[in-house]
Amino acid sequence: MADTQRSKAALLALLADNTSGDIGAQDARDFLVSTFPATTSEKTNAHDVVDADSVILVDYAGAVTIRTMTDQVTDGRIFTVKDESGAASSNNITITTEASETIDGAATYVISTDDGHVTLVSDGTNLFVIASG
Numbered sequence: 001m002a003d004t005q006r007s008k009a010a011l012l013a014l015l016a017d018n019t020s021g022d023i024g025a026q027d028a029r030d031f032l033v034s035t036f037p038a039t040t041s042e043k044t045n046a047h048d049v050v051d052a053d054s055v056i057l058v059d060y061a062g063a064v065t066i067r068t069m070t071d072q073v074t075d076g077r078i079f080t081v082k083d084e085s086g087a088a089s090s091n092n093i094t095i096t097t098e099a100s101e102t103i104d105g106a107a108t109y110v111i112s113t114d115d116g117h118v119t120l121v122s123d124g125t126n127l128f129v130i131a132s133g
Contacts, residue, residue, distance in 0.1 A: 048098075049079060057084040063091045068120075068127060070098045075124035080131075082117040089114045103127045 043058050049068045058064050058081065066081050083093055093111040095103060095118065103109040103120065109129065111118060119131040 054079050056081045058082065058088075058093050059084040061085055061087045061091060064093050066093065066095045068095065068097050068101065068103075070101065073097070073101050073122045073125065073127060075122060077122040078119065078130075080117060080119040081111065083111055083113075083115050086114045088112055088116050095120070097127070101126050104129050 043056055043060070043064065043066070045060060046065045046067070047056065049056070049066065049072045051072070056066060056079065058066070081093060081095055088111050093116075095109040095111070096107065097103065103126070105126075109118060109120075111132075113133075117131075117133055118129055120127045121130050122128075
């Protein structure tokens with residue numbers, strides 16, 4: 001059976017009371033797919049992070065700037081930026097913020113290794129690196 005995105009109302013109705021044991025494995029998978037959709041977007045130039053971005057693949061042989069907008073720095077927000085082109089060592093991927101937010105205390109974060117990546121999480125005010133390579 002394929003995973004199905006369900007409306008919030010349908011999920012809440014199903015999950016409100018499981019004393020009857022009606023929630024099966026597929027229901028749990030649908031819940032995860034609906035609640036935590038992993039979307040991948042491929043970028044070939046500058047990009048402003050939007051709600052739909054969870055994984056941003058940069059496939060470009062030139063320098064690229066990924067900007068995190070202030071309204072995207074919400075508590076618990078997680079996203080990953082990945083060099084897909086293998087050209088970051090000669091053309092860096094720079095992640096910036098829109099305003100006074102910081103990334104691990106700095107104004108920018110630079111991916112400068114081929115095939116490099118960074119995963120960032122927000123505390124509602126600033127962004128923090130939770131994984132990189």
